[in-house]
Amino acid sequence: MPIFTAGLVGVDVFPHALNAPAIKAMDRSEANRVFMGDGYSNAMFQRHSDRVIVGNHAFLDVARALTPPLVRHHVRPLTGLDPIDGRTLGKGDSCVLDFGTHLVGHLSLRFAPVGSPPDAPLHVRLIFGETRAEIDAAGTPDSGWLSSSWIQEDTFHVDVLPADIDLPRRYAFRYVRVDVLDTSPKYRVRIERARAETVSAVDAAAVAPLPKSAAPFRWLDDVSLRTLQNCMHGVFEDGPKRDRRLWLGDLRLQALVNYETFRLNTLVKRCLYLFAAVPDERGRIAASLFVEPEVVPDDTYLFDYSLAFVTVLRDYFAATGDRAALQALWPSALRQLALALESLDRHAIVRDADGWWSFVDWHVDLNKQAASHAILVATLRHGAELAAVIDPGRSADLLAEAQRLAAAARDRLWDPAVGFFVSGAGRQVSAASQVWMALAEVLEPRENAALLRRLRTEPPAIGLRTPYAHHFLVDALLRTGEREAALAVLESYWGGMLKHGADTFWEVFDPSDPTFSPYGSLRLNSYCHAWSCTPAYFIRKGCFDAGA
């Protein structure tokens, strides 16, 4: 593949790599998988002890300069649910504050003593819930297998009363349960004031109202906007309660919604520069970044997430026309394609692998080969689009690669007998494989549409699990002209969350079990998760308008 042999990426963008004393490629055998339980709770982790991160300080400087200021609002709890006025709390007493909807920010409380002068500290536990169910589950043993440190529960002592308590941490919550663990026999306390200071890089109130034609979708749009707003801080976070990191796959969807709503395009730019600033020694971009106390890439690398860099850059350029950024970041994008192409087998099919090598969807039984192959085909086309602007000489080659891989897919992964693409040695038929092949337009348009119809009439046993995967289903249906079917997914899946009281869209939603947790504990679920916020994108693009 001559277009990738020049090694220009390593030389031009990562000069430090040349001096790195012990450059060691990632050895996949070092990846450390942790399996606990079955089904969704089979978590997979990668852990690499010997990687080399090659920081690009110029990129980091660009990113730093784009750090957004935070918008702050003050919110008081609704009264009525458990009125706090006039009620005094002693040892063992509780009350629940309801702030009316999901928010992200800092809580302040004023405790005043009632009775004798306080002769012992006040000991308080606060339990924050994005949903009421988390509050109600508090105190039960935590059965989850993710770190219990994600549970938003903090205890503290107040030595001097009355006291204004400004909780130092940022929480994601609608409800706060206040448990008075102890006062003393001589006094009780009253909560005289409760206030949340919300933080976000954006303000949903400033977004243009929906056109009248989209009125039926207003609720879906509202909740989408709140979801995205509450995930936008110093970076696009995946979830403000749990994880709180910048993930490249999630960024892809957040950026799309942002272009139609908040239009804080500099935040997308900042995130692109952050990812491009800290690749490993081969130029591979990490699946996620930590940004505090400094920018550190997670030691997790995912085939499809690395490729998403290309697509996010493509979408960003389409939204902004920012040629300077494209120029700067193009080598990083090109490098992701080059690295992906290294994983082809002799039939030009992406090599399958065990474990957590590509994301696609959160389904432990899902074979990722076919979907990953399709994602590479689609991303080569995105790369070709960018090359046409910035690196015209490569555009045709990239398109040719896409065609070659599409042909290989038809040749090797298409099973005409079942009418579906198959994946892996077990020739697995999954919904995800079909969705991605449809998006990659591996088949002719007519066959592509038939594929998606067949997906609905003969649903494979391996279905879609996450809002992330459902987004691509809706996208694929719209591309094949199945507007009604796309709308039905929107209404049943995202609308299903609304019916269950969602103030923001959830990380996971199983319509047959709304309390389902992939972590074994709903207290560990994230109920405001950016990859779920895409209804606003489709709605505001007019995809469901009568004439669309």
Added chain:
Amino acid sequence: MPIFTAGLVGVDVFPHALNAPAIKAMDRSEANRVFMGDGYSNAMFQRHSDRVIVGNHAFLDVARALTPPLVRHHVRPLTGLDPIDGRTLGKGDSCVLDFGTHLVGHLSLRFAPVGSPPDAPLHVRLIFGETRAEIDAAGTPDSGWLSSSWIQEDTFHVDVLPADIDLPRRYAFRYVRVDVLDTSPKYRVRIERARAETVSAVDAAAVAPLPKSAAPFRWLDDVSLRTLQNCMHGVFEDGPKRDRRLWLGDLRLQALVNYETFRLNTLVKRCLYLFAAVPDERGRIAASLFVEPEVVPDDTYLFDYSLAFVTVLRDYFAATGDRAALQALWPSALRQLALALESLDRHAIVRDADGWWSFVDWHVDLNKQAASHAILVATLRHGAELAAVIDPGRSADLLAEAQRLAAAARDRLWDPAVGFFVSGAGRQVSAASQVWMALAEVLEPRENAALLRRLRTEPPAIGLRTPYAHHFLVDALLRTGEREAALAVLESYWGGMLKHGADTFWEVFDPSDPTFSPYGSLRLNSYCHAWSCTPAYFIRKGCFDAGA
């Protein structure tokens, strides 16, 4: 009692009382007693809902101006016990830091991650112990009946690592157990640094060394000094772990030791002005004060503690010759005597009462009448001493009152058949009654000495319980010339705490059960308690010198 009928105190010192709209005397029937368990654990509380506090702002201003700056030192934990260097901690792991001796101050810890980038917060619990036993008892259900909020245990989350954590609260501790409640499967933590910043109004290192003649008492003296140092902050606190308040009876003993050691006499002055600044509408001084967020008297009034104001003022004037303070505070002192004399019955004996009306010692079966009567006799003499300086016309009257009450005691409370003073309707014989009668010198010197010898040879069933009461036993023995017996008490009682590893002297000590807690839980005991610090007073006064 003509000397108290002028009502001058109410007019001169508490002018605001005249305008108080709803002056209501304390109704003792309102006192709220809480009994739990038996023996020491019978706690008694007073609670008054309708008292009027008459603040003297001039006194508060004097007190405020005398607020001492705090001396700070940095202390690092000893290595060796549980080495923190190089050891990493994951979920469920613990280590114990040993700072070598008891200290009061603020803890800083630096946590660094080990492994993958931290993908979840660190959740930590810290348990502070003045003694190792408190650390070892952590995690067991707390059986105590005092507020559990006194247990020095705090949990917190660290969202960004590495992190320097400065714990906001002040703790009293030698040991800190660090429990890592959770990290994540991808990382562990190391404690890279641990540091305590001690705080006190004084510095034991600056105290004059013991004379050579007192060399055998050096350990007792060291521990006394550390005890008092660690209780001296914005005021003389009774215990830096639990209570942390300014108590008048405790102040009496702290001030005595201070005059022989730190000589921070302005702190005694500050505390006297604080007490005098916030009496109730009758001029009665509270048993204890809260000083944060503002000066508030506790709603507990104790017969002997109110009288201690006179004695502390007497001792303060003797130590300083501060005539201006004496002039200003004399009316408040006189008022305590007047109020105490109001409680005499027709035989000129202090009326007995149920409940928590006078302290004397911490023994729920102790009848307080005789000891309280003796305390009044002794305090009238202290008042006469002060009057001789500042109000000469009253001195003889006060002495005459003391004589009258002493005679009444001999007449009504002395039981020649048993050779002891009796107390209450049940004619109870207790050690405390004899100790206080001896200090009040109600009997002739020879009989007084015989009384204390009899106390040793025929110990009453109701003995002494606290270091506070044992101080007065030592004092009484020394005053009757029983140096060897006094020394034996010092060595067996305070020396007994040393044998059990005390770094500071304890609030309670039962030689037969060193783990005894009056609160039903040793985790609620205070192991640095100011009323226990008096060995240094006796030692530095030379009471045990060979020639004494």
